[in-house]
Amino acid sequence: xxxxxxxxxxxxxxxxxxxxxxxxxxxxxxxxxxxxxxxxxxxxxxxxxxxxxxxxxxxxxxxxxxxxxxxxxxxxxxxxxxxxxxxxxxxxxxxxxxxxxxxxxxxxxxxxxxxxxxxxxxxxxxxxxxxxxxxxxxxxxxxxxxxxxxxxxxxxxxxxxxxxxxxxxxxxxxxx
Numbered sequence: 001x002x003x004x005x006x007x008x009x010x011x012x013x014x015x016x017x018x019x020x021x022x023x024x025x026x027x028x029x030x031x032x033x034x035x036x037x038x039x040x041x042x043x044x045x046x047x048x049x050x051x052x053x054x055x056x057x058x059x060x061x062x063x064x065x066x067x068x069x070x071x072x073x074x075x076x077x078x079x080x081x082x083x084x085x086x087x088x089x090x091x092x093x094x095x096x097x098x099x100x101x102x103x104x105x106x107x108x109x110x111x112x113x114x115x116x117x118x119x120x121x122x123x124x125x126x127x128x129x130x131x132x133x134x135x136x137x138x139x140x141x142x143x144x145x146x147x148x149x150x151x152x153x154x155x156x157x158x159x160x161x162x163x164x165x166x167x168x169x170x171x172x173x174x175x176x
Contacts, residue, residue, distance in 0.1 A: 039067040040159040046078040047166050053081040059162055062146055073147025080142055082134040087172035089131040094124045097162040104152050111142040133172045
């Protein structure tokens, strides 16, 4: 009888240890990774003038974790107010704080119902060829979409950049 009791205790202890080992293996295999690769952090600021005021006038976040994929990008919107008595033709360019993302980051800028620019951040360091018109004493929203193409694999991690948008103004031609 005592031998049976010891055998039963031995079997129970063995089963408990086997179950514990299986649970430990399951936790090790199915655990959620704790290290996440951080994406790029991007903020934007628009530098207005007395003729074309930009709101907000302070840097604002576009994305704190920008990663490859169009849907994972960020959007920035700036309201531009023409304080002049004539319509203004506006071209834009950017002054990124770092060059790390120039070739990687894609930008699409739209205003007044049309696309002003589409290309790399580095290409937007030059003034846009296209312009948009802000009517006299009116407001127009400039929308900029930033994204990393899905093909980008590295070079964006832990990058922090501020993209400053500047405006080139000229009197808009009046329609004849």
